[in-house]
Amino acid sequence: MKKATTITITILAFILVGALIIGWSIYQKKKDVAAEPSLYVRIFSDENFETDVVEASKTRPILVDFYADWCFPCRMLDPIIEEVAKELKGRAIIGKLNTDKNLIARRFGITKIPAIFIIRDGEIKNAFYGVVPKETIVKALAEFGA
Template sequence: MKNADTTSAVIKVTDDTFQDFVVSSSFSKPVLVDFWAQWCPPCHMLSPVLDEIAAELSDTLTVAKIDVDENQVTAQRYGILAMPTLSVFRNGEVISQVVGARPKRRLLVDLSALL
């Protein structure tokens, strides 16, 4: 489940690939999506945390990120107004969403309740 733009265990998705890599694949295991922007300092602080989580939970969770400035259709579809926004998809639906950067420990606690 990797694509050519993957630089870590985190999958980079676009408007064109969101349906396949996030919505459809969330039927087999949950997908955590990081809606981020290049100009967003908290997004950059969160990135290495998500890399670690993606590697540690690869058996039970897929982690993806989408640049909202380059992929406005998807951002609008899911009502993303602030970055970073972390959404967990399961069975094609958003089951959890938080806005803002979180420490790794807190993210893991939040995710453990969903996995």
């Protein structure tokens, strides 16, 4: 009985270590999510936020995905954001802002990520936290003219 328990614990330890190694290697490959260029998703920063988000929100809704490179749920949200941007074909501006590299996130009181803000006419009209289904995001953007 004791030998079987020891063997079981050893096997579970190997599985856990293997999963951690695989997870770490995936993390390293996708370390800087926004570094990969996209035709559909813009990169927002402290420097361009006023013009690319606040001013642009007067003509159409803006989706800002607040993220960090180390955030696993943020990476899970990436393909969803990309799909939303492709589907809307310019009816809304879709972009990402790295909270670790841009102080503008503090202006919005971002305390948890991923955070998705929909901005229209310079104001936050809707906000979501965590991984959100594509349909929810598209519907929310449609409410503000996308």
